[in-house]
Amino acid sequence: MLKGRIDLRSDTITQPDDAMREVMAHAVVGDDVLGDDPTVRELEQRTAALLGKEAAVFVPSGTMANQLAIRSLTRPGDAILLDANAHIYCYEAGAPAALAGVQVSLLDGARGQFTAAQLEAALPPRDDHFAPPSLVCIENTHNRGGGSVWPLEQIESVTAAARGHGLSLHLDGARLWNASAASGVSEAEYASHFDTVSVCFSKGLGAPVGSILAGTADVIANARFYRKQQGGAMRQVGIIAAAARHALEHNRSRLVDDHANGRALANGLAKLPGLEVDAAGVETNMVFIGTGDRDAGALAKRLEELGVRLLDTGPHTLRAVTNLTVSAEEVGQALTAFEQAL
Numbered sequence: 001m002l003k004g005r006i007d008l009r010s011d012t013i014t015q016p017d018d019a020m021r022e023v024m025a026h027a028v029v030g031d032d033v034l035g036d037d038p039t040v041r042e043l044e045q046r047t048a049a050l051l052g053k054e055a056a057v058f059v060p061s062g063t064m065a066n067q068l069a070i071r072s073l074t075r076p077g078d079a080i081l082l083d084a085n086a087h088i089y090c091y092e093a094g095a096p097a098a099l100a101g102v103q104v105s106l107l108d109g110a111r112g113q114f115t116a117a118q119l120e121a122a123l124p125p126r127d128d129h130f131a132p133p134s135l136v137c138i139e140n141t142h143n144r145g146g147g148s149v150w151p152l153e154q155i156e157s158v159t160a161a162a163r164g165h166g167l168s169l170h171l172d173g174a175r176l177w178n179a180s181a182a183s184g185v186s187e188a189e190y191a192s193h194f195d196t197v198s199v200c201f202s203k204g205l206g207a208p209v210g211s212i213l214a215g216t217a218d219v220i221a222n223a224r225f226y227r228k229q230q231g232g233a234m235r236q237v238g239i240i241a242a243a244a245r246h247a248l249e250h251n252r253s254r255l256v257d258d259h260a261n262g263r264a265l266a267n268g269l270a271k272l273p274g275l276e277v278d279a280a281g282v283e284t285n286m287v288f289i290g291t292g293d294r295d296a297g298a299l300a301k302r303l304e305e306l307g308v309r310l311l312d313t314g315p316h317t318l319r320a321v322t323n324l325t326v327s328a329e330e331v332g333q334a335l336t337a338f339e340q341a342l
């Protein structure tokens with residue numbers, strides 16, 4: 001097998017194909033900081049409509065989309081509430097503290113999903129001793145939760161509880177497309193419960209760059225200001241917005257293939273002695289693999305030699321993410337490589 005040929009490290013590893021490069025080459029562009037780029041404007045309008053929101057702003061990354069939401073919906077000194085395994089908390093370089101000056105209050109959700117009761121219990125009394133909570137963030141699908149999909153009823157109860165306390169709501173929807181593909185609940189239905197929603201084109205959809213933050217016209221106008229302040233306003237960026245539009249049009253419906261591949265991979269791995277895999281819990285494109293006593297890094301290295309790349313996410317945990325570069329046949333080949341490596 002060729003070294004590292006089957007790449008399961010993430011759904012961010014995809015490369016633009018010829019058709020995507022073609023639309024990028026021919027994109028009509030302008031200076032987007034001056035509001036002149038028709039391709040960006042169209043993508044923003046189209047995505048806002050798809051999410052049922054008034055307005056949207058195109059940004060370089062999911063991290064920036066999340067952080068603009070936090071900056072726009074809070075004041076320095078506020079508290080934001082989110083799951084302890086949230087990407088915003090674990091992997092965004094301390095940005096809530098550094099960029100918005102907020103403190104985080106962490107909830108101990110199950111697979112990234114907390115309940116209305118947990119939220120209520122975490123809210124401090126109104127008292128000068130406490131950082132005033134102002135925002136709740138939910139992540140759907142939940143990355144460290146195993147690509148889990150929030151049940152709509154749980155979103156409804158958590159967001160209703162948050163609203164009851166006058167809190168704003170942000171949805172980290174980096175993989176909202178996957179949640180919708182898996183559940184049949186539309187992106188707009190999910191988004192309707194939140195003030196802001198971030199979505200990424202550079203994950204399962206296969207574009208090289210780009211995310212969007214959507215919300216009301218007022219909030220997005222604020223977010224645009226903070227985007228500029230943080231150096232995220234871009235010039236002839238229609239070139240990458242065109243790739244994002246192409247990804248949205250062509251790669252959304254095929255996410256169910258990634259999910260089927262994720263399940264097949266999990267089912268196969270669950271049968272291998274020495275590995276711990278919750279196959280029934282695989283709802284989308286992520287498979288977390290417990291390696292028992294085996295060193296996860298060493299196993300990943302051996303697998304790479306056998307042609308399969310994945311990430312070790314802990315001393316005894318590997319993560320495999322199915323994506324548009326991986327076919328059903330290659331999932332079978334990856335399972336064979338696992339058997340050999342073990």
Ligand SMILES: Cc1ncc(COP(=O)(O)O)c(C=O)c1O
Pocket residue numbers: 060061062063064066087088139141142143172174175200202211
């Ligand atoms: C759930 C979630 N939110 C946000 C992000 C941040 O996206 P980016 O890497 O584009 O900053 C990621 C990245 O993997 C993610 O998994």
